[in-house]
Amino acid sequence: xAKTTQPTSMDCAEGRAANLPCNHSTISGNEYVYWYxxxxxxxxxYIIHGLKNNETNEMASLIITEDxxxxxxxxxxxxxxxxxxxxxxxxxxxxxxxxxxxxKGITLSVRP
Amino acid sequence: xxxxxxxxxxxxxxxGKYVELRCDPISGHTALYWYRQSLGQGPEFLIYFQGTxxxxxxxxxxxxxxxxxxxxxxxxxxxxxxxxxxxxxxxxASSPRTSxxxxxxxxxxxxxxxxx
Numbered sequence: 001x002a003k004t005t006q007p008t009s010m011d012c013a014e015g016r017a018a019n020l021p022c023n024h025s026t027i028s029g030n031e032y033v034y035w036y037x038x039x040x041x042x043x044x045x046y047i048i049h050g051l052k053n054n055e056t057n058e059m060a061s062l063i064i065t066e067d068x069x070x071x072x073x074x075x076x077x078x079x080x081x082x083x084x085x086x087x088x089x090x091x092x093x094x095x096x097x098x099x100x101x102x103x104k105g106i107t108l109s110v111r112p
Numbered sequence: 113x114x115x116x117x118x119x120x121x122x123x124x125x126x127x128g129k130y131v132e133l134r135c136d137p138i139s140g141h142t143a144l145y146w147y148r149q150s151l152g153q154g155p156e157f158l159i160y161f162q163g164t165x166x167x168x169x170x171x172x173x174x175x176x177x178x179x180x181x182x183x184x185x186x187x188x189x190x191x192x193x194x195x196x197x198x199x200x201x202x203x204x205a206s207s208p209r210t211s212x213x214x215x216x217x218x219x220x221x222x223x224x225x226x227x228x
Binding site: 032041042043044045046049085087099100101102103104105 | 116145147152153154155156157160168171203205214216217218219220221222
């Protein structure tokens with residue numbers, strides 16, 4: 001699976017949009033971009049995934065560049081409960097049940 | 113509904129001892145994963161089961177680590193001759209079998225293992 005690069009940390013104000021960047025310049029054509037987050041002392045939680053089109057669900061939006069070498073996770077109205085470590089993961093499309101390869105993620109701190 | 117559960121939530125043991133960590137996946141999920149997470153790091157893959165068989169055990173660090181899933185549901189991660197470096201949070205995840213490329217993994221809260 002391709003490697004991802006994320007900043008170590010960022011913060012944003014409550015109620016504002018949080019834009020979390022991720023670079024995955026070596027991504028191949030059949031690899032998906034996944035985002036998970038991990039709130040302190042809990043297991044990771046799935047947020048969203050995409051291949052090449054932008055995606056949106058009730059939690060977030062995922063914007064993937066046309067060349068697929070980078071993406072941005074957008075939390076439209078961050079709350080204090082969104083404070084967590086966010087992991088950008090590139091996962092092979094070779095199997096529906098393939099493992100997840102986590103990096104260190106980006107720590108998002110939402111301030112009041 | 114019930115999520116993935118792991119027991120115990122905390123385990124303290126002495127160097128050289130044997131430990132077993134249990135994972136109860138979501139009912140009906142055929143895929144089960146074990147990861148471990150050291151402080152300040154992301155989770156690291158250990159092993160993946162599809163049904164009763166280990167489909168990928170490439171992440172097991174050495175032969176002191178072993179996992180079983182005899183009936184295709186509950187899984188046990190077994191660590192022999194524990195070392196201080198085994199101290200970590202051990203996470204279990206499960207996912208349903210689908211025919212598509214996407215398969216969300218649902219994680220349990222983890223077992224915190226401390227080897228003294």
